[in-house]
Amino acid sequence: MKxxxxxxxxxxxxxxxxxxxxxxxxxxxxxxxxxxxKEGCGQGECGACTVLLNGKPINSCLVLAVEVDGKEITTxxxxxEGINLDELQKSFITNGALQCGYCTPGMxxxxxxxxxxxxxxxxxxxxxxxxxxxxxxxxxxxxxxxxIEVAEENQSxx
Amino acid sequence: xxxxxxSVTRVDGIKKVTGDLKYVxxxxxxxxxxxxVKRSPYPHAKIININIEEAIKLxxxxxxxxxxxxxxxxxxxxxxxxxxxxxxxxxxxxxxAAVAAETKEIAEEAISLIKVxxxxxxxxxxxLDAIKEDAPLIHxxxxxxxxxxxxxxxxxxxxxxxxxxxxxxxxxxxxxxxFILESEFYVPHIQHCPIENHSAIAQFDREGRLxxxxxxxxxxxxxxxxxxxxKIPSHKLRVISPSVGGGFGAKAGTTLEGIxxxxxxxxxxxxxxxxxxxxxxxxxxxVRQAMYATFKTGVMKDGKIVALKSNFIWDGGAYTEYGVNIxxxxxxxxxxxxxxxxxxxxxxxxxxxxxxxxxYRGFGMSEIHFGIEQNMDIISEKLKIDPxxxxxxxxxxxxxxxxxxxxVDDACGLIDCINKVINDIEYHKPSQQPKEDYKVRAKGFAxxxxxxxxxxxxxxxxxxxxxxxxSAYLSVSAQDIGQGSDTALTQIAAEIxxxxxxxxxxxxxxxxxxxxxxQTVASRITYSxxxxxxxxxEDIKEQLFHLASIKLGIFPRDLQLxxxxxxxxxxxxxxxxxxxxxxxxxxxDGSAVHGPLIGRGTFIPENIRNFDMDTGLADNPVVFWTYGxxxxxxxxxxxxxxxxxxxxxxxxxxxxxxxxxxxxxxxxGAIVQGIGSAxxxxxxxxxxxxxxxxxxxxxxxxxxxxxEMLVSYVENxxxxxxxxxxxxxxxxxxxxxxxxxxxxxxATGIRVKELPLTPERVVKALKNHKILNKK
Numbered sequence: 001m002k003x004x005x006x007x008x009x010x011x012x013x014x015x016x017x018x019x020x021x022x023x024x025x026x027x028x029x030x031x032x033x034x035x036x037x038k039e040g041c042g043q044g045e046c047g048a049c050t051v052l053l054n055g056k057p058i059n060s061c062l063v064l065a066v067e068v069d070g071k072e073i074t075t076x077x078x079x080x081e082g083i084n085l086d087e088l089q090k091s092f093i094t095n096g097a098l099q100c101g102y103c104t105p106g107m108x109x110x111x112x113x114x115x116x117x118x119x120x121x122x123x124x125x126x127x128x129x130x131x132x133x134x135x136x137x138x139x140x141x142x143x144x145x146x147x148i149e150v151a152e153e154n155q156s157x158x
Numbered sequence: 159x160x161x162x163x164x165s166v167t168r169v170d171g172i173k174k175v176t177g178d179l180k181y182v183x184x185x186x187x188x189x190x191x192x193x194x195v196k197r198s199p200y201p202h203a204k205i206i207n208i209n210i211e212e213a214i215k216l217x218x219x220x221x222x223x224x225x226x227x228x229x230x231x232x233x234x235x236x237x238x239x240x241x242x243x244x245x246x247x248x249x250x251x252x253x254x255a256a257v258a259a260e261t262k263e264i265a266e267e268a269i270s271l272i273k274v275x276x277x278x279x280x281x282x283x284x285x286l287d288a289i290k291e292d293a294p295l296i297h298x299x300x301x302x303x304x305x306x307x308x309x310x311x312x313x314x315x316x317x318x319x320x321x322x323x324x325x326x327x328x329x330x331x332x333x334x335x336x337f338i339l340e341s342e343f344y345v346p347h348i349q350h351c352p353i354e355n356h357s358a359i360a361q362f363d364r365e366g367r368l369x370x371x372x373x374x375x376x377x378x379x380x381x382x383x384x385x386x387x388x389k390i391p392s393h394k395l396r397v398i399s400p401s402v403g404g405g406f407g408a409k410a411g412t413t414l415e416g417i418x419x420x421x422x423x424x425x426x427x428x429x430x431x432x433x434x435x436x437x438x439x440x441x442x443x444x445v446r447q448a449m450y451a452t453f454k455t456g457v458m459k460d461g462k463i464v465a466l467k468s469n470f471i472w473d474g475g476a477y478t479e480y481g482v483n484i485x486x487x488x489x490x491x492x493x494x495x496x497x498x499x500x501x502x503x504x505x506x507x508x509x510x511x512x513x514x515x516x517x518y519r520g521f522g523m524s525e526i527h528f529g530i531e532q533n534m535d536i537i538s539e540k541l542k543i544d545p546x547x548x549x550x551x552x553x554x555x556x557x558x559x560x561x562x563x564x565x566v567d568d569a570c571g572l573i574d575c576i577n578k579v580i581n582d583i584e585y586h587k588p589s590q591q592p593k594e595d596y597k598v599r600a601k602g603f604a605x606x607x608x609x610x611x612x613x614x615x616x617x618x619x620x621x622x623x624x625x626x627x628x629s630a631y632l633s634v635s636a637q638d639i640g641q642g643s644d645t646a647l648t649q650i651a652a653e654i655x656x657x658x659x660x661x662x663x664x665x666x667x668x669x670x671x672x673x674x675x676x677q678t679v680a681s682r683i684t685y686s687x688x689x690x691x692x693x694x695x696e697d698i699k700e701q702l703f704h705l706a707s708i709k710l711g712i713f714p715r716d717l718q719l720x721x722x723x724x725x726x727x728x729x730x731x732x733x734x735x736x737x738x739x740x741x742x743x744x745x746x747d748g749s750a751v752h753g754p755l756i757g758r759g760t761f762i763p764e765n766i767r768n769f770d771m772d773t774g775l776a777d778n779p780v781v782f783w784t785y786g787x788x789x790x791x792x793x794x795x796x797x798x799x800x801x802x803x804x805x806x807x808x809x810x811x812x813x814x815x816x817x818x819x820x821x822x823x824x825x826x827g828a829i830v831q832g833i834g835s836a837x838x839x840x841x842x843x844x845x846x847x848x849x850x851x852x853x854x855x856x857x858x859x860x861x862x863x864x865x866e867m868l869v870s871y872v873e874n875x876x877x878x879x880x881x882x883x884x885x886x887x888x889x890x891x892x893x894x895x896x897x898x899x900x901x902x903x904x905a906t907g908i909r910v911k912e913l914p915l916t917p918e919r920v921v922k923a924l925k926n927h928k929i930l931n932k933k
Contacts (some may be wrong), residue, residue: 035184036177038403040353041436045853048353076177085175093171096819099827100640101174102354102403108175131860134853136351136404137640139826140861 005069010034010078018065025049027065028075036076036105040134047133050106050113051075057113059132076105079112087150088112097146099137107133111147119154126151161652162881165819166659169645170638181401182357182373183433190359191220191425193418193432194265196255196272197442198247201283201511201846202296203276205246208255212271218264221424222272224255228420232387233479234379234411236305236318238297239514241387241416246279248296248476249511250846251441258421258430281511281846285473286450288316288508296476296509306613308768309482318474319482319507321489323774325563326500328456331465335456341536342452343529344912345895347445347473347841348834350518351858354403355439358415360422361429367394368422372415375405375637376677377669383412388419399667405639406831407517410679411480413443440851444516445841447481448473449488451529456500457537461548466498470505470526474515481515482507484522487611489774491523492561494530495572495607495785496552501561503774511846517679519828523608523892524835528913531604531896535903545900546580549605554785562769562776569884571811571874572605572785579603582807582868583789596797599804602901605787606892609780610680610885614766618683618690619673622651622698622757628722628737629661632694635675636687637666641887642820643683649816650688650880654695656719657736681885684816685781686761688880694759701755705743706734708751763878782876782884786810788829788893790865792901796924799917801837803898807868813876813884824887825869832894834859837915 002017009032018027028034028051037060040048044059051060052074079086088108091097098104107130114121114129121129126147127140135143173179210222225242233239242253255272259265280294287293293316297303301313310320332338358372368390374380377397385395402409414432422430434442449472456465470488474481485507492503518524534552538545553573558566580586580603589599610616621633632651638644644664652659666672675687703714706724710717710732718727725733742752769776791805806829815821838857842849850856875882899910908923 029184033186034177035180038181038354039183040355041853043436043852043854046353046436076175080176083172085172089175092175093167096165096168096823098168098171098174099642099823100352100354100402100404101170101179102181102352104174105177127861127864131862134351134353134858134860136353136406136831136858137827138823139828139830139867140859140864141826141867142823144861 003066005066007068007070008072010074020066022065023061024063024065024068025060028060034075034077038102038106047110048103048106050109050133052109052113055113055116057110076109079108087153088146091146091149095142095146095149097138097142103133103135107135107143115150115154120151123148159653161649161659162816163814163818165817166645166649168642169648169659169664179401181354181403182359182371185359185371185400187359187429189428191258191260191428191430192262192265193256193258193421193430194262194269195253195417196269196274198243198250198252198254200247200276200278201250202279202281203247204279205243205254206275206277209273210255213257213268216264216268216271218260219257219268221258221421222255222268223420228387230387231303232383233477234383235309235483236303236311236479238303238318239477239479249513250848252476253417256417256421258425282316283511283843283846285448285471285508285510288510289471289506296511309486310771316509317506318478318509319485321486321505321774322772323489323492323501323503323561325561325773325775328465328467328500328502331500332456335464336459337457337540338454339457339536339540340454341529341533342450342911343532345449345525345528346913347448347512347843348839349440349445349841349856350406350408352404352406352408355434355436356409356414356443357433358418359429359431360415360418361427362422363427367396368419369396369398370415371398371400373402373409374399375402375409375639375679377667378635378675379677380412380415381669384415384419387416396668396670399637402637402639406519407679408443410517410677436853437851440856441513441848445475445513446518447475447484447515449525451526453529453533455533455537457541459541461541461543461551463496463498463537463552465500466493467502468492472507472515473510473512474507475510475512477514478507478509480517483611484517488522488526490562490609490779491526491607494527495554495605497554497558498561512843513848519831519888520608520892521611521680521888523606524895527604527606527892528895528899531893532899532909535900536909545603546576546585550576560783562774562779564777564779567877569813569874569876570783570785571872574872575786575809575811576605578809578870578872579787579789579807582870583791583805585789589791592793597793597795598905599791599793600901600905601789601791602897602899602904603787603789604893604896604900606889607783607785608889608892609783610682612676612680612682614768615762616676616682616686617760617762618675618686619760620687620690620694621673622694624698624736624740624755626737626740628657628735628740630655630657632662632664632691633672634664634666634687634691635669635672636683637678639678641824642817643687646684646816646820647687647691650691651695654692655698656721681784681888684883685876685879685885688883689761690759692759692880693761694757697759698755698757701752702736702739705739705752709734709743784810784884784886784889786889786893788897790897790901792898792905794902794905794920799920801915801920803833803865805866805868808890809870809872810886810890811874812871812886813879814873814882815871816881816883821871821886822869825890826867828887828890829867829894830859830864832891833863833898836895836898836913840914
């Protein structure tokens with residue numbers, strides 16, 4: 001059975017019909033061709049599918065598409081326009097915080113949502129915040145450094 | 159140097175931080191069908207009958223195939239597998255039938271309608287049982303399988319490779335030794351866990367041309383395997399690897415490609431896609447083989463090891479097309495990075511009804527070093543010689559001999575690495591103990607080494623095209639699987655051509671457009687593809703100098719490249735931009751010569767020779783050895799059994815760091831992956847059943863688990879490496895588990911014989927040993 005949902009996707013109002021059993025991740029990838037969010041496990045264990053729901057990072061594989069009715073979704077594709085990258089995206093590049101890139105969109109979205117809520121976190125808070133996002137390549141060190149760099153910029157803006 | 163040796167920013171950053179980069183599962187094609195696979199519920203059973211009638215009738219189903227459609231046996235080193243089971247299944251989860259349908263849901267429903275009758279066979283779930291004389295045979299026809307001539311199968315047994323190393327007279331040396339020590343170790347199955355699961359798409363056109371999009375490390379190796387299996391001419395088989403979301407060896411060979419190709423043959427040109435779920439990934443891609451090791455070591459009073467007898471018994475699982483080479487490689491490194499005159503080593507690849515073993519970062523070296531390095535600690539303790547000193551005394555040094563009796567060349571910097579790490583971790587300074595009396599800290603140390611395990615003729619090639627604006631295209635089939643090869647290889651070209659990296663675009667991953675590369679494995683890409691690129695650049699240079707010589711009236715020998723110009727080395731103002739020669743040279747009378755500049759470079763390691771089949775000895779069996787070591791500090795919570803790795807210092811001899819940041823990034827990733835193998839990761843097998851195929855039950859390290867990392871390297875130039883570079887990304891993981899086990903012993907007095915050091919194992923071990931070495 002299909003449901004009509006009305007939500008905001010990457011700053012754009014969307015009216016969409018979706019099957020009740022479709023996950024948010026499936027809807028984003030299949031219906032909107034937003035493939036930045038990846039399925040790494042389908043069980044909410046790896047974080048590769050992370051997007052922002054009302055500004056908070058969530059595993060889109062664990063959320064049903066119908067649940068986002070009336071809500072706001074931001075994916076990695078909605079984080080920047082053209083070559084004007086978000087501070088986190090820039091920081092990930094300059095800090096070498098990526099290797100194969102598969103976990104990167106999810107990792108950045110988690111960091112984005114986290115820094116929205118906690119703009120000047122401690123190192124330990126950063127580690128906890130991204131501990132639901134698995135990365136097999138980097139050893140996390142440079143990812144943490146990339147997030148710290150943005151957090152420090154936040155601090156200097158205060 | 160302007161670009162080599164500099165931490166140039168990754169060239170693939172923007173597409174990866176924006177989600178723009180498409181991986182195979184992100185690809186959608188018109189008319190695409192979706193595949194699903196029927197898998198065996200038994201680890202060992204005869205297939206009596208497969209009934210596909212109900213499945214094929216389901217609306218939306220286009221094709222159903224079974225193993226009988228393509229019964230040819232294939233394999234990289236040993237042709238022992240079919241892409242789907244034909245006569246019997248040999249592990250739980252083996253593919254027996256496949257469906258292509260309009261949607262994934264329909265395909266999965268169709269799978270449930272396929273009925274398979276099995277007759278269960280006795281299973282062999284333990285590798286030590288598998289080598290017993292009366293063990294049920296998993297491959298009764300082993301003797302008929304084709305294999306590379308360097309392997310020694312034992313038909314009539316479950317042993318698919320027996321590598322023998324016989325150096326010196328080990329028995330005589332034991333008689334003369336002051337001490338003889340014996341030990342044994344076990345390393346369980348683990349898995350690569352790239353975050354991207356395997357995915358592939360196959361499509362035929364009406365002329366019989368096949369295109370395969372696959373998340374694979376080695377498009378040419380996949381092409382070769384598929385061309386052979388399906389009898390498709392190479393020029394009609396195009397393999398595209400658009401990007402790889404982590405490999406670590408898991409994507410080195412062929413896995414699911416062979417399942418979808420028979421489907422795609424019958425879909426009249428419609429592409430067929432199959433993407434593994436995480437559970438499929440765990441069950442049905444490669445695993446790192448489990449391994450039993452035993453060591454008998456003869457040592458003199460002064461600490462010199464004079465004899466070593468070792469056995470490595472590898473649980474290769476149901477198919478060992480790749481595993482046979484891991485067993486062989488282990489034999490080449492039988493004594494680890496130590497110079498031992500008398501060695502007797504037997505290394506066996508063994509069939510069991512467990513998941514299929516395959517290449518995993520380190521290719522056997524992490525597994526054998528877990529034992530080799532702890533064995534060094536045992537000797538050190540017995541002889542009351544400092545563990546570092548005993549290693550230095552026995553270490554490979556220039557002028558020494560490897561296990562196969564090859565000369566250790568001047569580029570072996572193991573001692574330099576040891577000195578660096580000991581200093582960084584302050585090894586001889588006792589750990590500062592935490593105030594909680596139930597916690598204890600200690601340090602540990604281990605060495606490691608690795609050579610690329612590859613055929614002697616593993617080759618690379620590169621093509622460089624100069625564009626009319628002086629920018630360049632670099633084409634190779636080395637795959638950037640995250641390690642950063644796109645960046646490092648671009649730097650090599652930039653250095654020689656004097657064209658900045660941002661003006662060079664690197665193209666990879668398409669056998670129709672990029673030249674040959676054997677495989678992106680074995681930490682060989684910087685070395686091998688790098689050398690091919692140097693040759694392609696030299697080819698461009700020669701053409702440029704030829705044309706510039708005509709234009710400038712200067713001998714080619716007096717020309718050089720500088721900042722995008724060809725200029726005279728004698729008269730600096732006599733110069734011409736590369737771009738003016740990119741399409742050839744136009745003369746003053748309007749005529750032109752030469753045409754567009756295309757540079758061609760190929761590389762094959764020279765003088766790598768076969769080993770003696772009876773003794774395993776060889777004077778030059780590998781292209782290089784990469785050496786290094788770890789010093790670690792850990793904290794054990796004796797109440798919970800949790801181990802926290804506080805600090806890791808690592809140092810490897812990389813020859814030359816083409817990109818220092820990328821080298822360090824490989825080391826950091828390796829440390830954390832290594833920690834996973836030491837304290838978290840283990841595939842739990844029960845009677846052929848994989849009990850924990852999810853990230854819920856198979857834990858890999860998170861950001862919370864990382865130590866402070868003090869990463870360094872030394873640079874003893876590789877004589878035939880590009881700018882002196884050698885491979886390092888796999889070696890960088892090897893000493894992790896033994897170093898942590900060594901620290902565990904130093905903290906508790908308990909010698910760990912089996913990985914991983916999970917809280918459960920730690921608490922159990924501590925129960926029996928109350929004394930902590932807390933100073």
